[in-house]
Amino acid sequence: xxxxxxxxxxxxxxxxxxVELRCNYSSSVxxxxxWYVQYPNQGLQLLLKYLSGSTLVKGINGFxxxxxxxxxxxxxxxxxxxxxxxxxxxxxxxxxxxQKVTFGTxxxxxxxx
Amino acid sequence: xxxxxxxxxWVICKSGTSVKIECRSLDFQATTMFWYRQFxxxxxxxxxxxxxxxxxxxxxxxxKDKFLINHASLxxxxxxxxxxxxxxxxxxxxxxxxxxxxxxxxxxxxxxLTVT
Numbered sequence: 551x552x553x554x555x556x557x558x559x560x561x562x563x564x565x566x567x568x569v570e571l572r573c574n575y576s577s578s579v580x581x582x583x584x585w586y587v588q589y590p591n592q593g594l595q596l597l598l599k600y601l602s603g604s605t606l607v608k609g610i611n612g613f614x615x616x617x618x619x620x621x622x623x624x625x626x627x628x629x630x631x632x633x634x635x636x637x638x639x640x641x642x643x644x645x646x647x648x649q650k651v652t653f654g655t656x657x658x659x660x661x662x663x
Numbered sequence: 664x665x666x667x668x669x670x671x672x673w674v675i676c677k678s679g680t681s682v683k684i685e686c687r688s689l690d691f692q693a694t695t696m697f698w699y700r701q702f703x704x705x706x707x708x709x710x711x712x713x714x715x716x717x718x719x720x721x722x723x724x725x726x727k728d729k730f731l732i733n734h735a736s737l738x739x740x741x742x743x744x745x746x747x748x749x750x751x752x753x754x755x756x757x758x759x760x761x762x763x764x765x766x767x768x769x770x771x772x773x774x775x776l777t778v779t
Contacts (some may be wrong), residue, residue: 593772594770649712656704656706
């Protein structure tokens with residue numbers, strides 16, 4: 551079984567400041583890793599994903615994440631946030647060869663003007 | 664590409680009635696669709712996996728007789744909440760995996776169900 555831990559339920563940050571949203575996972579098999587963003591009353595939009603290869607993954611809207619196998623982490627970062635980045639962010643894992651995705655509990659990013 | 668729609672986006676129904684939610688893949692064929700439920704300020708909880716032409720696989724604790732899922736075609740899956748009660752009020756999200764693809768899930772915009 552897999553599990554995903556997002557330690558921070560809320561992260562307030564001032565506009566144009568950098569941000570890091572933390573994600574740790576556990577799994578007995580190799581997994582693919584994802585970050586999704588959800589705006590109020592909307593579905594999920596894929597920000598980025600790690601399937602294989604380079605451990606630094608770049609996504610949409612200026613976000614990037616780094617896969618660290620030894621620390622079983624996949625933290626999401628952005629060097630300078632905008633008001634429009636205010637949303638809920640979900641980290642997720644999927645075992646290779648399987649379809650089911652396990653989501654973390656989410657981190658609400660609040661960008662302060 | 665890879666657009667998933669849901670209809671309706673918002674529905675209010677009276678306790679005891681049934682409501683159907685549609686999930687469509689607009690520009691691809693989806694052999695597998697997933698139905699999630701999301702309570703306020705919580706994560707997505709997988710309810711069931713729906714495969715075209717076969718019975719849905721429900722997660723533990725989900726009542727299959729209450730949440731009827733039909734995946735009649737490669738582009739349409741429906742979730743029917745039968746005899747709805749206020750505790751069924753939630754945000755329901757579907758996702759779809761493209762046939763022959765990399766298992767990447769494309770999510771619909773969600774349906775807000777309020778049972779009065």
